[in-house]
Amino acid sequence: MSNKLNSYTSGPDEHGHFGIFGGRFVAETLMPLILSLEKAYEEARADPDFARELAQYQAHYVGRPSPLYYAERLTEAVRAGAGEGKGAKIYLKREELNHTGSHKVNNVLGQIMLARRMGKTRIIAETGAGQHGVATATLCARFGLKCVVYMGAVDATRQKPNVFRMEMLGAEVRPVQAGARTLKDAMNEALRDWVTNVADTFYCIGTVAGPHPYPAMVRDFQSVIGREVREQVLAQEGRLPDSLVACIGGGSNAMGLFHPFLDEQSVEIFGVEAAGHGLSSGEHAASIAGGRPGVLHGNRTYLLMDDDGQITEAHSISAGLDYPGIGPEHAWLHETGRVTYLSATDDEAVAAFRQLSLLEGIIPALESSHALARAADLAAQRPRDHLMVVNLSGRGDKDIDMIAERLNAAKREGEAE
Amino acid sequence: MSRIDRRFAALRAEGRAALVTYITAGDPDFDTSLAALRSLPEAGADIIELGMPFTDPMADGPAIQLAAQRALKGGQTLARTLALVRAFREGDADTPIILMGYYNPIYIYGVDRFLADAKEAGVDGFIVVDLPPEEDEELCLPALRAGLAFIRLATPTTDDARLPTVLANTRGFVYYVSITGVTGTAVPDFEAVAAQVARIKRHTDLPVAVGFGVRSGAHAAAIARGADGVVVGSAIVGALASSLDAEGHATARTVPAVHALVRELAEGVRSVAKQNA
Numbered sequence: 142m143s144n145k146l147n148s149y150t151s152g153p154d155e156h157g158h159f160g161i162f163g164g165r166f167v168a169e170t171l172m173p174l175i176l177s178l179e180k181a182y183e184e185a186r187a188d189p190d191f192a193r194e195l196a197q198y199q200a201h202y203v204g205r206p207s208p209l210y211y212a213e214r215l216t217e218a219v220r221a222g223a224g225e226g227k228g229a230k231i232y233l234k235r236e237e238l239n240h241t242g243s244h245k246v247n248n249v250l251g252q253i254m255l256a257r258r259m260g261k262t263r264i265i266a267e268t269g270a271g272q273h274g275v276a277t278a279t280l281c282a283r284f285g286l287k288c289v290v291y292m293g294a295v296d297a298t299r300q301k302p303n304v305f306r307m308e309m310l311g312a313e314v315r316p317v318q319a320g321a322r323t324l325k326d327a328m329n330e331a332l333r334d335w336v337t338n339v340a341d342t343f344y345c346i347g348t349v350a351g352p353h354p355y356p357a358m359v360r361d362f363q364s365v366i367g368r369e370v371r372e373q374v375l376a377q378e379g380r381l382p383d384s385l386v387a388c389i390g391g392g393s394n395a396m397g398l399f400h401p402f403l404d405e406q407s408v409e410i411f412g413v414e415a416a417g418h419g420l421s422s423g424e425h426a427a428s429i430a431g432g433r434p435g436v437l438h439g440n441r442t443y444l445l446m447d448d449d450g451q452i453t454e455a456h457s458i459s460a461g462l463d464y465p466g467i468g469p470e471h472a473w474l475h476e477t478g479r480v481t482y483l484s485a486t487d488d489e490a491v492a493a494f495r496q497l498s499l500l501e502g503i504i505p506a507l508e509s510s511h512a513l514a515r516a517a518d519l520a521a522q523r524p525r526d527h528l529m530v531v532n533l534s535g536r537g538d539k540d541i542d543m544i545a546e547r548l549n550a551a552k553r554e555g556e557a558e
Numbered sequence: 559m560s561r562i563d564r565r566f567a568a569l570r571a572e573g574r575a576a577l578v579t580y581i582t583a584g585d586p587d588f589d590t591s592l593a594a595l596r597s598l599p600e601a602g603a604d605i606i607e608l609g610m611p612f613t614d615p616m617a618d619g620p621a622i623q624l625a626a627q628r629a630l631k632g633g634q635t636l637a638r639t640l641a642l643v644r645a646f647r648e649g650d651a652d653t654p655i656i657l658m659g660y661y662n663p664i665y666i667y668g669v670d671r672f673l674a675d676a677k678e679a680g681v682d683g684f685i686v687v688d689l690p691p692e693e694d695e696e697l698c699l700p701a702l703r704a705g706l707a708f709i710r711l712a713t714p715t716t717d718d719a720r721l722p723t724v725l726a727n728t729r730g731f732v733y734y735v736s737i738t739g740v741t742g743t744a745v746p747d748f749e750a751v752a753a754q755v756a757r758i759k760r761h762t763d764l765p766v767a768v769g770f771g772v773r774s775g776a777h778a779a780a781i782a783r784g785a786d787g788v789v790v791g792s793a794i795v796g797a798l799a800s801s802l803d804a805e806g807h808a809t810a811r812t813v814p815a816v817h818a819l820v821r822e823l824a825e826g827v828r829s830v831a832k833q834n835a
Contacts, residue, residue: 156692166661166688168617170713170738173720319623325614332616337739339715436662436688437614449635450666451613 149403149479152470157353157440160476162469165352167439170336175439179354181259186361191258195251199365202283203246207366208235209373209530214500219520229384229520229527232377233503234370236394236534243506243535244366244394245276249345251362253280256343263287263342267331269296269324269390270461270508271303272535273347278312288312291330293323296460302539321454324390324464328438348391349468352439356469363397370530371401378528384409386519387532388512389482390426390462392471394534403479412471413515415457416484426455428467429475429482442469458487458543459507461535485514493517494537494544506535507543561654561682562707562730565604566765566786575782577602577827578767579820580658580791582609582625583642584634585798590808591629594798594816595646599653601817602824607685607789610639610659617687619742621792624799628806636663636672640679647680656709656730658685661697669697673704683707683730691723698727711735712758721761731765731787732758739770742792746771752784775826782830790823 152159165175185191199205212231220228236244249266256264264286268274274290281288290307294316297304307314320326335344349356349363374382385402387395389412402408417425425431428443435444437452445453445465455465474480485493493513498504505513509532516531523529537544559567569576579598584591598606611626611634618626643655657676664672664686676684683706689697691710698708707730715738716724725732734755736746746768755766768781769789781788794816801815802808 165690165692167690168687168713169690169711169724170617170715170735172690172692173715173717320613329614329616333619333740336617337743339738436660436665438616439688444662446662446666448666449637450663451630452662453613 146477149474149477150400152473153353153357157357159470159473161434162442162472163353163356163440165439166436166441167352168336170339174335174339175352175354182255182354182358185255185258191254195254198250203240203250204238205365206369206373207238209370209377210235212501215497218496218500219517220525223521226525227521227523228525229523229529230525231516231520232374232382232528232530233533234366234398234530236366236532237503237505237509237536241272241276241279242538243272243276244363244397245273245347246279247365247397248347248359248362248393249273249276249280252343252345253284253286256286256345257284259343261341261343263289263338264345265289265291265331265334265342266345266347267291267324267327268347269327269463270459270506270539271296271300271307272461274312274314275303275306275310277345278307278310281312282310289334290314291317291327291334293317293321293327295322296324296327299543300460300539323455323460325452325455332438348393349396349470350391350438350440350442350466356440359393360396360400360470363393364400366394366397366532367399367401370398374528374530381405381408382528382530383407384411384519384523384527384529386411386413386512386516386529388413388462388508388534389467389471390415390464390508391466392468394532396468396470398530398532399480410480411515411519412480412482413511414482414484415459415462415511416486417456417458419486420484424456425484426457426462426464427484428465429472430484432465434472437466440469442472443467443475458490459511461506461508462511483515485511489514491544491547494540503533504537504541505533506537507540509534560707560730561652562605565654566731569604573832574830575785575827575832576604576767576787577778577824578605578607578769578787578789579603579794579823580607580609580789581794581798581816582611582622582629583639584611584629584632585625585795586628586802586806586808587632588634588638588642590812592642592645593813595642596649597813597817598820599650601820603653603820605654605656605787607656607658607791608639608643610636610657610663612660612663615660617740619740619792621742621796621799625795636667640675643679643681654682655680656683656685657681659687661686661688664697669700673701673706677704677706681706683709685709685711685733687711691726694727702727702729709733714738714754718757721758725762728764731767732762733789734758734766734768734785736768736770741770742796744771745773745777748780751781755785775822778823778826779829782827788823788827794819
């Protein structure tokens, strides 16, 4: 289905469509709110003061630019297991070094500045792994805004350190008991809050999904990642990278890295979905590999569902990827063939998590570990002069309890045999 | 003239507002749901909204969320919801039925096939919560071309500048959502609602029904004074839920519980004489 376009960066259209994907599928109560958000965002985008203020906070509060780091020992390890002359040079974009520990803060900073412009005083957010919730709670503390974070009750248990962090930052964390009690249900509950508190509340969506203008707006705020990579790789290598790899839940770290390179036809681009227990097990979160186009949470995109159009539960060891959908622009990039979507299982992600920790002294988030798992395979098949950039979207401190538990369980099983 | 238009015209002649009652299709099982559906007109319902269960009802409060979960657990699908309407129509050719829900199950069923099957089953119109006027090409316009009504929600956030957009492709009636919020969670300010209905009526000749938060005969009467119809959902679904056994199965009290509340609501609506005749 690869029909080459002149540009992959002109979307969305005025109705928020990327091909057939995207749109504004929300209740009437929310329509006037998203229309006014769209208008406010257009005005802010055109305002040099907004850009200046954003750059100021990116530099001095978030700590941007984040480094582009040549992962020498990871590259060597890949080369050791690869064929003659194979093994791409792997760079890591160090988004885990941002304040709050992930790429999420890039988007939250932009949205909170917009909320302030719009005179909103109360911020709501949904969160899966808690990284978006922590970033939102952080910026709300910084600007003195009231903050309510919805988090599936299952996620609140498996990511407890992040619940404490949010509370420490003054946010109210509301565990959601509905449905499977994960990210999808948290998003439903945030939408219910927004429809109830229309006057003072700004909904800070954490990924490149939801009704227009969110997918485009969040992408724009995250695109600082790709713009920096472009400058950094030119400075370090004197040329553009040959490939990009990023993990995909909703897909905001990936969109941020990919977007500035979409029109560079020489750059191969790979998104990595969470395959959970394996695509054939039915227990995964790979919407593109295992789903089909449908409508949920304000947009048309690839979703996991049954034959009746009922949304099914996603599964991933990584709470941040545990969502049965994907951003609509990714759905479109998949259908146009510009980006190749792969997947990595829980086990592969855990192995990559351990490998990076041991080889580079960097503990990656389980989310980012999915990208690392596929990057190693892809790098092994490519020549040594191939430059690959992997988005290290978050740090893994939040995941160490779960990894420890898993390794101990595996050890016990081994002893029993 | 459609069944919906005929029903509103008859009620106008009678000088009273319509009682529009909501239950979720298949809650808690197909047979109980059919029995409850059949009891509604006899108890005094004038128009029926039948909920199409969905896993992610973003605009609904806890009562209707749980009803959808019960129905899905009981094996309800969109095809079975259409079968429910077909079975109801065997005994009732006059009471308008409006299917209410979310777009994804319809999209997956296939819009053209859905409209054909719904029409054949005896459905009169649709309320699809997550299809605002901006997405009219999806289902609203095809439904109108098929001769089926599309009932739009107007809300407190729909200002005078936006109302014409909302009303443009609306047929059957306008559903005014009396609160900002999800279904069944707050009681509206009745005076404010009457003023809002009057505002909408300045923009349209369609009947205006009011819902979200109507729980009793007294509430129904208060709304009926200023509106052409009163919509009740969560309270009825809640009455049904409280009649279920510990496992969530229907009991001998289930259909009577629905019937009793609808009768009370009908008396409330009928207690208000209107000048429209």
